[in-house]
Amino acid sequence: MQELGRGQKVFDHEPVRGPVRVVESVDDVLDLLDGDPTGVIAVVRDAGATFLAPLYHDLGGVICTAGTLRSHIGIVTREFKIPCVMACEFDVPPTDGAVVELDCSGEAGVVRG
Numbered sequence: 001m002q003e004l005g006r007g008q009k010v011f012d013h014e015p016v017r018g019p020v021r022v023v024e025s026v027d028d029v030l031d032l033l034d035g036d037p038t039g040v041i042a043v044v045r046d047a048g049a050t051f052l053a054p055l056y057h058d059l060g061g062v063i064c065t066a067g068t069l070r071s072h073i074g075i076v077t078r079e080f081k082i083p084c085v086m087a088c089e090f091d092v093p094p095t096d097g098a099v100v101e102l103d104c105s106g107e108a109g110v111v112r113g
Contacts, residue, residue: 001101001112007063007088009109010074016041016083017101018060020094026051041102043094047071047086056080061102063088063111085109 018039023029029051032040039060042052047067052059056076062084064073069086077084083104094100094113101112 005090009104013083015103
């Protein structure tokens, strides 16, 4: 697997793998809920977004392209113990549905695909 991007990990967590889904709105959340969101690694842009709330018990991880550890998503993912990378910068953005590895075990959070 090659590195696709990296950012600030929210907390230490062993690597997880799952399909990527770009989640930008409530409609995207509803689409996920119509299927099986278990293990999905959500990619979001808004670090303050609250629309992920119905998915937190199912998500495998979260990648946020903005924000800090003190952003809403950073705080909530830490509480739910969901591996999360904040302010992730992609060299190669993953395509929707691609299986990626989210690794928060080192100094930075790394996304591989």
